[in-house]
Amino acid sequence: MEDYKIQTKNEHVLILETNTKPVYEILKRCFDVVSSLLAIIVLLPLFIIIIILVKLDSEGSAFFVHKRLGKDRKFIKVYKFRTMKKNAEELLENLAPEQKAEFEKNFKLENDPRVTKLGHFLRRSSLDELPQLLNILKGDMSVVGPRPIVEKEVKLYGVYAEKLFTVKPGLTGNWQANGRSDTTYEERVQLDMDYIDNRSFLLDIKIIFKTVISVLKWEGAR
Numbered sequence: 001m002e003d004y005k006i007q008t009k010n011e012h013v014l015i016l017e018t019n020t021k022p023v024y025e026i027l028k029r030c031f032d033v034v035s036s037l038l039a040i041i042v043l044l045p046l047f048i049i050i051i052i053l054v055k056l057d058s059e060g061s062a063f064f065v066h067k068r069l070g071k072d073r074k075f076i077k078v079y080k081f082r083t084m085k086k087n088a089e090e091l092l093e094n095l096a097p098e099q100k101a102e103f104e105k106n107f108k109l110e111n112d113p114r115v116t117k118l119g120h121f122l123r124r125s126s127l128d129e130l131p132q133l134l135n136i137l138k139g140d141m142s143v144v145g146p147r148p149i150v151e152k153e154v155k156l157y158g159v160y161a162e163k164l165f166t167v168k169p170g171l172t173g174n175w176q177a178n179g180r181s182d183t184t185y186e187e188r189v190q191l192d193m194d195y196i197d198n199r200s201f202l203l204d205i206k207i208i209f210k211t212v213i214s215v216l217k218w219e220g221a222r
Contacts, residue, residue, distance in 0.1 A: 083119030145170025
C-alpha cells in the first residue's frame with residue numbers, strides 16, 4: 001500500500017497522506033459520464049420491462065433507494081430495482097437466530113426470505129444494480145470502485161475505513177470481478193484496499209471486463 005501512509009496513535013488511525021491522481025481522476029470522470037449516459041439510452045427499453053415486471057411480481061415501488069456512504073463519508077442515495085417484499089423490515093425482525101447472526105456478520109443472507117421471486121433473478125444477474133447508472137451520471141458513484149457500504153459496515157473495515165472513503169464507490173469493483181458472494185468480508189476489504197492502492201484507467205477496464213464475464217457466468221451470485 002505504497003500511496004497511502006498511516007500512523008497509529010492511541011489506537012486511532014490518522015490519515016497522513018493520500019496520493020491523488022489528477023489526470024486519472026479526470027479521465028475516469030469523463031469515462032463515467034459518457035459510458036453511463038450511453039448505457040442509460042441503450043438500456044432504456046430493458047429498464048421499462050424490468051419496471052413492469054417488478055410491479056407485476058409484488059406490491060410496492062419498482063425502485064428502492066438506500067442510504068449509503070460515499071466519498072468523504074458523505075451519505076448518498078443509491079438506486080436499485082426493488083428485489084424485496086414490501087414488508088421486508090418486518091420479515092427481518094422475524095428471522096431465525098442463526099439467520100440474524102449471519103446477517104449481522106455478512107450483511108446479507110444466502111437464503112433471504114425477504115427477496116421476491118423476480119428479485120432472486122435480478123440479483124443473480126446483477127440487473128437490480130442498473131439504476132446506479134443514474135448515480136454515476138450524477139457523480140455520486142463511479143463505474144469502478146469499492147461498493148458503497150451502509151454505516152454499520154464501517155467497523156468491518158477497521159483501520160482501513162478512512163482509506164475506503166478517499167475514492168468514490170463503484171457500480172463494480174475488485175470484489176465483483178473476483179468472486180462476489182463467494183468471498184469473505186475480510187477478503188472483500190483486502191480487495192478494496194488493493195484497488196485503491198493500484199487504481200488506474202487500465203485496471204478499471206480490466207475490472208469491467210472481468211465483471212461482465214463473472215455476471216454472464218453467474219459466478220458468486222446470490
